[in-house]
Amino acid sequence: MNDPKKLKRLRPSNPMKTIKRLFSYFRFNKILFFLGVLFVIISSASQILTNAMLSPIIDSLVKLKMDVFIRYLIIMGVLVVAIAVFQYYGSLFMAKLAQRTIHKIREDMFAHMEKLPISFFDTRSHGELMSTFTNDVDMLNMTLEQSVSQVIISIISVVGTFAVMLFLSPLLTLVVALMLLVMFGAIRYVGKRSANSFRNQQAALADMNGYIEEMMSGQKVVKVFNYEDRAIKTFLTKNEELRKASTRASTYGVMLLPVMGNLSFVLYALVSMLGAFLVIANRMTIGNIASFLQYTRTVSRPITEVSNQLNTLFAALAGAERIFNILDEEVEVDEGDVRLVQDEDGKSYWKVPMENGEYQMVPLRGHITFKDVNFGYTKGKTVLKNINLYAKPGQKIAFVGSTGAGKTTITNLINRFYEIDEGEILYDGIDIRRINKFDLRSTMSIVLQDVHLFEGTVADNIRYGRLDATDEEVVEAAKLANAHYFITNLPDGYNTMLTADGQNLSQGERQLLSIARAAVANPTILILDEATSSIDTRTEKLIAEGMDKLMEGRTTFVIAHRLSTVRDANAIMVLENGQIIERGDHQDLMNQRGRYYALNMGQIELE
């Protein structure tokens, strides 16, 4: 379960490139960015100047100059108000900038995802993709909100403070600089160990989480096999690993604070001593020392803060990289120039552009032909070989064969979820690669083995097939699929809210809804992929009539494990290892005494 790829997650491979790209997102909110940065700079500068005020104020007190004292106090007052106001607005603008930027990134990610080809989704784990959409975006959000301001403030603080310190006393500044070098060394030392131990902690965490997820999901199997003690044993090892890794990571992580804090006290001591000597030697005033001391306290703090945040900063950048990788993925290509149009009577035609600039109008009928089609998901591994078949409009073509023979793959090709490698597929005589994907799919409905429903009412889900379907049409479709009865028995009938993926319905009910959804779309071509596998044979028979009505006049491709579903097909294709080994209607195939016959006979043999 310990994926080395997951360990790399924390280190961005090209941080500068990612940072530049993030900055390019700021261009949508130029004013916010400009004002935000400006205000943050002003408030930091004010803070530095306020500390600078201490020096003349204390000196004026020592020299008993009341009027000077009051003047400087007033200046300080103004600066204090400025700090508060500019700090508030600065953070507000930066926060707005962060939120708007993340909003845009999320929007872009989603819109892009909708355009990506099916192959993208099939080759990646959903957990990983979900993690990029959620965790990585969240981390980026936090970083943008806090770290950008933090970095600006830190830079201003350090630079500004150094400037004033130099003005007050070059000698003391030298001492401070030397001490800071020592502190940098400490940061690097602790920082390296911290990053290493942080990585180990993340690995141990991923390992533990993976194990727990597996065990909890399979907890019932654990019970059935009395595996409890063995599960606990494995768990304890991982638990101990996690404990040790977390302790180490946390120690190094937390250590930086007392180390830096106390080193800055050492600095404080050195400055006090040296400053005292300078005052005695009349090279500096007590007020200057006061300011200087205040500065030494403030110069190390930003450095500590930023180094603390470095780990999270890197992790956020790595996440941003993953986000941009998705945004850079190639979208589904659609070069189809053949469009679907309707005439005044509502009849549909394919508008095929010809070489001479005119159009040929081909009526939409639902005639499908496969000619010498070869296809493989990956190069070199052919899944379908030499597929030749045809379906006349309104016919029912069935595919049977063992698992993995290629049945679902054929349906992936008809609606161009994947493109064929060789050969051609013709739709009403037109090469489907010429047909616009949107229009192509609008003439087809699919009912898949894995039912996917969406959050919303039952009616919403059925209407997914055709958004402008009227309520009557929705009910009609439900009746066709025999779903109407159970829907009306639900608490709110058609307005019952479905939870995610319709989990508050039984498997069979979900499938009936999925069939109703396909029905309401009124498709020319219907694809049923194991559409009734979760429905028991009695209920299946009950909806068989509805299915027949659904299939009337439509070209239907049916994939089924259950032979009873395909018995009345116009043609049955028997697939084995990606090739059609037998074809014919039920009677023909039974007479052939081939594979189909054998599959059927498996049922009868036991009599």
Added chain:
Amino acid sequence: MRRLLSYMKKYTVYAILCPLLMILEVVADVVEPYLMSRIVDIGIANRDIGYILRTGSLMVVVALLGMTFGIISAHTGARAGYGFAAEVRKAAFEKIQSFSFTNLDQFTVSSLITRITNDCNILGQVAMMSLRLAIRAPFLMLMALIMSFTINASLARVFMVAIPLTALSIIMIIKKAGPLFRKLQSRVDRVNAVIQENLTGIRVVKSFNRQKFEEEKFKERNDNLRDTALRAVSTVIFLFPILNLVIYSTIMAVLWFGGKQLMVGNMGSGELISFITYITQVLISLMLISMFFMQLLRGIASGGRILEVLNTESEIKSPINAVEEIEDGSITFENVSFIYPGSREKVLKDINFHVDSGETLGIIGSTGSSKTSLVQLIPRLYDVTEGAVIVGGRDVRDYDLVALRDQVAFVLQKNTLFSGTLRENMKWGNENATDEEIIEALKKAQAWEFVSKYEDGLDHWVEQGGSNFSGGQKQRLCIARALVKSPKIIILDDSTSAVDVATDAKIQKAFKEELREVTKIIIAQRISSIQNADRIIVMHEGRIESIGDHDTLMNTSPIYREIYESQQKGVINQ
């Protein structure tokens, strides 16, 4: 809560050391400004270089000591905090292992995962933070206040205004922000829900051309998220400016009043300077205390969720004086009724039947007729509500649970394999199974024909959930795993639905010929899977509609006939 804290026991030493060392570090922090003020007020005033050097060196020593205490405190805090988390996690995991099916149904898998992972982590972090901040911040505040009062009591009265002002602002901000952040969380969930739906249902989205529709749905939720986030963040943003305002105003007040005292000689300039440092320490500590409280609330929420798990007791336990040996594989159901805990409707009503040892029992019926519920009562995955289940002549409740489940093999409807080698997966049935025994089981389950083709044979890797096997292969592997147990009773819950008819027949043949002594219970959708059973039960709405063998049922059971005909349509015309 006390129950949770008891898990800290192992790490008590560290739990005490951490705050103690923290206190020492704080003392060092507080002493520094004081020493500095002495350098200014005594050293400079008297031009006493020796004094300056001595005090300065003392400051360095104190700083280095403070650093040491800080580092050790960090370590002890981490050990205590994460040690605590590890102990709680262990207790939760062990507790879940003892859970019955009912308990597991009650909690749902995803919430259990969240509790053991997220909530335990939060608990550990909060524990660690408590040990550090809970002592440090208040103590620092206290010490700094004491030092301030020692230096100049009348001046220190500014705190009487500053502290309540700061506290009030913080409380008001947190109160307003709290509900906004909770709302934010639900908005985040809404956005993620759409993303999740589109990730898994992308085929449906594309085939129905619903991209624009989904994009609009997403846009609305994304916009809501942005607006709520801004509102939440806007409230919190007030915190630091207000804090700064109070701190600097206090400093100015101190400069004014302290300045006056300085001018008449009642206060040294060194004292004034150190006073200013203490102001910052006091007010920032106050802010840290409030942040700590927010974290504590999070910790208490997580702790509560973990306690829910720890306080749950499984209602299915081995009895005292449990019987270890099961005589034979005979099964009798006597007037059994069953309601799922928490439910109101009986899913099983008046179940009565008997199966002799070694017989094959088929169970068939429409979806939702409670077939699974019935067989789950045999290995006591659930207990009967009324009546009794008798196995080997005894009520199942008299047997030791481990012994019972070792002898009753159950192949669940959902076929779960685990990441590991094939051998490891098969050994779930029996830790000490030899390779020969495993291969025997694989053969009977008709799984050896594909396993034998693997180069690495039994060392072949199984991905999480068995995703590198087809549906039919997974089912056969799960059957083999159950067979490794060498049980007296084996229950197959729709375990051959993805296996083609021919292979199913071979499995049945193997069972009939090589598992003669084993009582076989088979739940199936296909008549062909159970046609040759010694006895078949037809279930309908929680009751037994009929019992008999195939021929008897064809004559007496309309439901059985209907199922048979729907599956045989057309073949009979041969």
